[in-house]
Amino acid sequence: MNKTEIFTFKWFLLPLTAITITGAILMSFGLIQLLTFGLAYILFFFAYLFTATSKSSKADLSITAPAFRIEVLVKCTHCDYKEVKKFTPGDYVFKKLETCKQCNEGTLYIAGIYGIPLYPTEEESDV
Amino acid sequence: MLQLLPTGGEDLTSWIFQFLFLLFIILFSLYSQRFQLWIWINQIKASLLQLKQMDVQGRRIVIHMIKELGKPDFDPTQRVDELRETFFIDPVDKDPVGVLKRLEHLLDIMKENSTFNVKQLAPKASSEVLANIENTLEASMALYQIYRIIRHYFLLGKRNNNIFFIAQIQMQLPQIMKIAKAYFQALRAFADGIPIGDSIGPLVVSLLEWKHASCDNLEVIKTPARDIYASKFKIKNREVFILRATGPGGRVGKPGEAVFCLVKNNPNIKRIVTVDAALKLEGEKTGSIAEGIGAAIGDPGPEKYKIEQIATQTNIPLDAVIVKQSIEEAVTPMRKEIFSSAEKVVSKLEHIIETRVKENEGILIAGIGNSGGIGYPLKCGGSNE
Numbered sequence: 001m002n003k004t005e006i007f008t009f010k011w012f013l014l015p016l017t018a019i020t021i022t023g024a025i026l027m028s029f030g031l032i033q034l035l036t037f038g039l040a041y042i043l044f045f046f047a048y049l050f051t052a053t054s055k056s057s058k059a060d061l062s063i064t065a066p067a068f069r070i071e072v073l074v075k076c077t078h079c080d081y082k083e084v085k086k087f088t089p090g091d092y093v094f095k096k097l098e099t100c101k102q103c104n105e106g107t108l109y110i111a112g113i114y115g116i117p118l119y120p121t122e123e124e125s126d127v
Numbered sequence: 128m129l130q131l132l133p134t135g136g137e138d139l140t141s142w143i144f145q146f147l148f149l150l151f152i153i154l155f156s157l158y159s160q161r162f163q164l165w166i167w168i169n170q171i172k173a174s175l176l177q178l179k180q181m182d183v184q185g186r187r188i189v190i191h192m193i194k195e196l197g198k199p200d201f202d203p204t205q206r207v208d209e210l211r212e213t214f215f216i217d218p219v220d221k222d223p224v225g226v227l228k229r230l231e232h233l234l235d236i237m238k239e240n241s242t243f244n245v246k247q248l249a250p251k252a253s254s255e256v257l258a259n260i261e262n263t264l265e266a267s268m269a270l271y272q273i274y275r276i277i278r279h280y281f282l283l284g285k286r287n288n289n290i291f292f293i294a295q296i297q298m299q300l301p302q303i304m305k306i307a308k309a310y311f312q313a314l315r316a317f318a319d320g321i322p323i324g325d326s327i328g329p330l331v332v333s334l335l336e337w338k339h340a341s342c343d344n345l346e347v348i349k350t351p352a353r354d355i356y357a358s359k360f361k362i363k364n365r366e367v368f369i370l371r372a373t374g375p376g377g378r379v380g381k382p383g384e385a386v387f388c389l390v391k392n393n394p395n396i397k398r399i400v401t402v403d404a405a406l407k408l409e410g411e412k413t414g415s416i417a418e419g420i421g422a423a424i425g426d427p428g429p430e431k432y433k434i435e436q437i438a439t440q441t442n443i444p445l446d447a448v449i450v451k452q453s454i455e456e457a458v459t460p461m462r463k464e465i466f467s468s469a470e471k472v473v474s475k476l477e478h479i480i481e482t483r484v485k486e487n488e489g490i491l492i493a494g495i496g497n498s499g500g501i502g503y504p505l506k507c508g509g510s511n512e
Contacts, residue, residue: 045151063177063308066315067312070319070321070460071463089320090320093375094337094502112466113500114322114463114465116463
């Protein structure tokens with residue numbers, strides 16, 4: 001879970017609903033239970049405020065971390081040799097590399113450079 | 128409500144609880160907006176810290192890159208800070224006559240200044256590395272601008288306890304953070320010379336050249352347009368002209384001007400096709416391809432205008448092929464889905480060439496976008512450096 005998600009409405013609403021339902025059940029038993037419910041509600045509210053305040057003072061260190069694994073697709077100009085290797089600075093598409101080890105005739109070249117996200121990004125829409 | 132009031136025979140604890148509960152209701156009804164403001168301020172503060180972190184890290188990457196690759200004999204930190212404050216003033220549009228020419232002039236000056244300044248900062252870097260440093264610096268400037276604007280409205284809202292300022296930022300915050308994170312990843316990609324989603328245009332035309340051009344078939348054409356590579360080769364007895372920004376350093380060039388010159392100097396060109404990355408709508412698949420009419424180019428105006436102008440003057444049909452992606456995907460390293468779509472776009476272009484251009488006629492295909500990490504498919508010797 002992302003650190004900022006703790007402040008979202010979802011994480012506020014779920015415990016609140018739980019407290020409300022519990023409170024409603026307790027209410028049927030008498031006045032003192034209602035007061036307990038009220039107190040729990042107040043405590044939760046202030047706990048939420050406190051959490052929101054204290055957490056915000058800490059920065060999320062993961063924000064500047066690399067978000068992609070960069071892969072380099074290497075192909076041969078002569079045969080159907082294919083290889084995926086790790087990106088190294090200085091690589092670019094159509095860069096010529098060494099002679100192909102498979103056919104010993106063609107030259108290996110970078111056919112593509114692409115990024116694979118390290119974390120799941122957007123959810124696929126089902127509508 | 129009456130049940131809340133104490134009835135006879137209850138102990139002190141009930142009274143205290145009831146008092147606290149009523150106090151809470153009163154407090155909440157009077158100060159609910161303040162509480163809301165407090166929560167929002169803290170949420171914005173947390174995001175602002177993240178923005179600052181990205182900005183600081185971005186600045187550090189730029190300075191490190193200049194020191195490592197440019198080897199200046201002075202500390203570039205102060206100059207980088209000065210350049211990050213650079214601004215651009217849009218031309219006056221109350222009198223719209225000639226606004227595009229004035230805008231183009233200003234954009235040209237900005238580009239010249241930027242190139243000159245980066246060259247001064249990194250005197251020992253090659254032209255391709257200089258282009259990458261320039262792109263990285265621009266991404267760092269964009270991050271700094273986002274951080275400064277959010278900080279401005281946040282402090283303004285906080286100082287004046289203005290819930291409207293705070294609410295506006297808080298509601299736009301997820302989108303702003305998404306864009307800022309994308310710019311930060313773009314900065315990393317530019318620094319390493321990795322193709323971004325927007326590089327699909329140059330990649331497609333280069334793939335087309337790779338597939339169909341040969342040493343006796345390929346002719347490299349010089350155009351007066353800045354940072355543009357153009358060539359000519361034949362596919363099924365049709366003359367195919369392609370153009371893209373020079374690479375593998377990150378550039379966008381002036382494709383509009385190049386299209387204008389090529390069409391003017393080659394009356395044989397009977398069709399223009401622009402290939403570019405385009406923003407997808409939510410729910411659409413990344414890397415999906417669509418075909419349409421018009422100039423697919425996302426510049427501030429002058430380049431698109433030139434393409435439309437020459438197409439209209441010469442009565443040439445103007446087609447566009449787009450590869451859909453989100454704004455984040457367009458500026459971050461090219462995703463596999465986008466890369467995989469390049470082959471499909473090439474097939475589509477081959478179909479267009481075969482069906483919409485007659486034999487011995489010419490077609491101009493412009494690959495629009497940043498050429499970072501995309502070299503040339505030189506099969507006849509030569510170097511990309």
